[in-house]
Amino acid sequence: MSDTINVKINGFAVQVPKGSTVLEAARAASVTIPTLCYLKDINEIGACRMCMVEAAEMRGPNLGPARMVAACVYPVTEGMEVQTNSPKVLDSRRKTMELLLSNHDMKCLSCVRSKNCELQRLAHDLGITDADVYKGERTEYPIDDSAAHMIRDNNKCILCRRCVAACSVTQGIGVIGANERGFITNIGSQYNKPLAETACVSCGQCITVCPTGALTEKDFTDDVFKAIADPTKHVVVQTAPSVRAGLGECFGLPIGTNVEGKMVAALRRLGFDVVTDTNYAADLTIMEEGTELIERVTNNGVLPMITSCSPGWIKFCEHYFPDLIPNLSTCKSPQQMQGAVIKTYYAEKMGWDPKDIVSVSVMPCTAKKFEIGRPDQSASGYPDVDIALTTRELGRMIERAGIDFNALPDEKFDDPLGIYTGGGLIFGATGGVMEAALRFAVEAISGEKLAGDKVDFKEVRGIEGIKEASYTAGGLTVKVAVASGLSNARKLMEKVRAGEADYQFIEIMACPGGCVNGGGQPIQPASVRNFIDLRAERAKALYSVDERMELRKSQDNPAIQTLYKEFLDKPGSHKAHEILHTSYVARKVHF
């Protein structure tokens, strides 16, 4: 039996692997079949009927009649002939679209997803000339803005269920699903509760897969413009490692382009007073977390220790594994550490009152919007971070300000809170925190300097959901595990809970692939997501820079060394604990 299948797409012969769908075969023939509900691996439900094609299959020696099938889930068979653009097909798609539009609010002019909306794009591509052709009764829903990080507007929802798949399959949470049936079917939560009254962890993966403006982050761009215009405020911004790996997508650059220099230039032109890099605090996190780990390992502390950088993961742990809270590192996340250092050490250096500082972060993450409001995150007496933006919001600010991003020069972050090592940079990818921590811990335990490719811990890299490795240093073997995506995290945590895991250190990132694929990153349509691995492409933008950096270990960051010398004393000191560490609370799953 051959492993390939011969089919004809619109009369052109193409050979595809056995098991391919019509959609995949068409792509091999350079034809994009439109889809709405289909998301590879997680939402293959063939529900929206947008991808209908005419397919004729062999019946014995002859070609059978052409039938309408859903290309996203229909497998190709030997000799199949597919028409993707026949009048019948185009008419079917157009009718489907017209029916979808008949129950859509169509407020494109005031929709944040305008220009980046799959429904809008498809309506245009299909040549819809009368969006009101089936005008009639519409379902109308109140807008749910209860959560700290996002807004749900079911009036724009097309019931594709991609968000449901992201929440329940990718993340294993399932706080949203389809309720009711027929015309009043709607995506909602148990007992129609607002999202804030569910065990939603704020990861935002639902937003990044939504084809329309039904799910969006809470936008704080106007607050930032206002703060910048206020002469009494010092507006200090920080950008997370992954933002530079994603922001270019807002301006048409290829996925995986590192735009650090242009991003810094854009932030200055927006009017931020100081432009700092969360990578600095990532290095600082390694000093604190690495020290905490060594302390726990040598003094019989609670093990395995689990990273605390990802606020989506933290909230997940608090809801679903409250018994494992003692395993969480007490370190604040890099965002909060950076904010805390800005309002204490940096404020002191500059002679500023922390109350006059507006600390703004730009994050690949929606959970960061929740994190800034957590208790025990105000080292200076004022919130460490006042406003957390997503990468998308920064893209919007740059657009609104009329800055020609691609024409900007490359600029550097302000010193000293913009100095970083490769260790801090790779925090953005799954395994990055682990690798940076290993670069620190192995050196600290063995007392020997790591150099050359000894700095690389490649076993913990890559997009695999759960990774394991063990390393020996100074006679001590450290067993580690890395998980990204919360359904993977759940599997790992169940092992820990059952006492079946003998790891000392675990890194968990809420989003699959880590922050580069965070819920606040630019949204790529399903036509891209289904065929390009965003996680791997964006991660490359970080690892390729790390590889070429002179300073690759967080402990070698001169600005961090100075911070300890001038201000914090040493990692894990009393002062460091007051400023850089935090606490957690057990939460319920059912309210």
Added chain:
Amino acid sequence: MAKKIATIPFTGTAEQEQELRATIDALREDPGCLMPIMQKAQEIYGYLPIEVQTLIAEELNIPLEKVFGVATFYAQFTMSPKGKYRISVCLGTACYVKGSGIVMEKLEEALGIESGEITQDGKFSLDDCRCVGACGLAPVVTINDDVYGRLTGNLKEVQDILAKYAD
């Protein structure tokens, strides 16, 4: 119309809970056990209050939203208990053209509840149904096993009928 959710307090007993847990234990290994469990739960409690749905979700280790989604999808599940007297108004074609919609309105007015709900005292529940097989009597209302036909849709008329169920 969206499913009505009961606002009257949950009064489940320890015996009921024990029976439900036994059902779950017996079925939990079967894939697709959720609906049979929910059916049994409704048999035990008469409806599916949030407390029962939560117990099922916790026992099966699935999201509560999944249980709720199923409960709101299928017409067979109710999240509002049924009263001592269960009123059904036939909204089938024959009854409807003979004015059962108006009869329903009058019953809603007389009871102060909407279709799918139960009075706060737990005495009357009101539902609509499709064809009870007595089209010749249209429009028809049933209260438990009693049948009332050829109703006129007059408020006084429905009040008089309800008055018969004084106890």
